[in-house]
Every structure is written in structure tokens, then in C-alpha cells.
């Protein structure tokens with residue numbers, strides 16, 4: 692399964708995918724291309740360092756969301772992308788892209804959704820004073836961080852944490868969760884039933900296949 696990754700920032704989640712792929716731990720998922728809307732972001736440098744093809748589609752060059760989306764779509768198609776992973780991609784995708792990748796666009800968000808969707812998620816989480824924070828990998832639908840949840844990981848917030856310490860602890864879990872979900876999707880172990888998503892273990896998935 693060909694995986695295209697879209698990023699806008701530092702790209703540590705992209706790096707986690709790259710590192711897993713290098714160790715042969717992404718199963719049949721293959722990183723095919725990395726795209727960004729931010730021409731000089733660190734994520735692109737990470738992709739280049741890993742010898743992955745990259746492209747930049749700068750949203751400021753497009754008058755409408757629709758034309759931006761069409762350019763993204765064309766780039767994904769030219770790299771024969773099957774699964775689109777948003778790893779710190781700071782643009783909302785439109786209907787045309789989502790329709791082209793049904794249940795094949797995933798996003799990582801640094802909260803336990805549905806708590807604290809949208810931007811400034813860490814600040815929202817920290818300022819609210821929650822004791823359990825975390826991260827979510829979910830399918831992308833037309834809303835902001837509203838699609839069906841695939842996997843979540845919880846992280847305790849300590850009394851002496853500042854926002855940065857909390858962010859760092861969440862990030863460790865992000866780097867574990869996102870590659871695991873990408874691998875599970877590529878291994879066809881992710882079953883979507885409306886809003887409920889089941890991730891079969893490798894073992895149970897063999898049992899399901901045997902029983903078919």
C-alpha cells in the first residue's frame with residue numbers, strides 16, 4: 692500500500708514513520724511521497740534526508756480551496772498514493788480529496804478526541820487542567836478532527852508539568868501510535884462500522900480470514 696504523508700511543520704511523526712519503515716516495521720505500507728504546503732518546513736528536509744520524493748503545494752499560490760485541493764490530488768495520484776496520512780498538516784482538506792480517498796485519509800491529533808479539537812490543542816488541554824491527556828489517530832471526514840477514531844493513547848499530566856513537558860510526553864505516544872495504525876490499515880486489519888472502528892490484532896485477523 693502506497694502511503695503519501697502531508698506535513699506542515701517539524702515532521703517528527705513523519706520521522707517516526709520513516710524510522711519504522713527503515714526497520715521493516717510498517718508491514719506492507721510503503722512511504723511513497725511527502726508533500727507540504729510550507730516550502731521550507733523541517734518535515735521536507737527529513738523526507739529528503741530519507742531519499743523520499745517530495746512536493747510543495749503552497750496554499751498561498753491558490754485562490755480557492757478547491758484549486759489547492761485539486762493540485763494536492765493530482766500530486767497524490769501521480770505518486771499512486773493509496774493511503775493519505777496527515778502528520779501535522781495544517782490545512783483542512785476539501786470534499787474532493789476526501790471523496791477520492793474514502794476511508795483512506797488519517798490524521799494524528801494531540802488530544803483525546805473529542806476533547807480539544809482544532810488548533811492550539813496542547814494549550815487548550817494544559818489550560819483546562821486535565822489529568823489525563825493523550826493523542827488520537829482518526830479517519831478524516833468533512834469536519835475538524837471529527838472523523839471516526841481508530842486508536843488513542845493516554846498520557847498522565849503531572850502536577851509539575853509545564854505545557855512543553857506535557858507536549859513531549861504526548862509526542863512519544865504519537866510516534867508509537869501513528870506507525871502502528873498505518874501498518875494495521877495496510878495489513879487490512881482496520882474494520883470500520885459507522886463511527887466504530889475495530890483494529891484487529893495480527894492474530895485475530897488471521898482467524899477472521901480463516902473463518903471467511
Ligand code: GRF
Nearest residue numbers: 701702703704779799800801
Ligand atoms: C503533532 O502534535 C500532531 O499531533 C499534530 O501536529 C503535530 C505535528 O508534529 N497534528 P510533527 O510535525 O509531527 O513534529
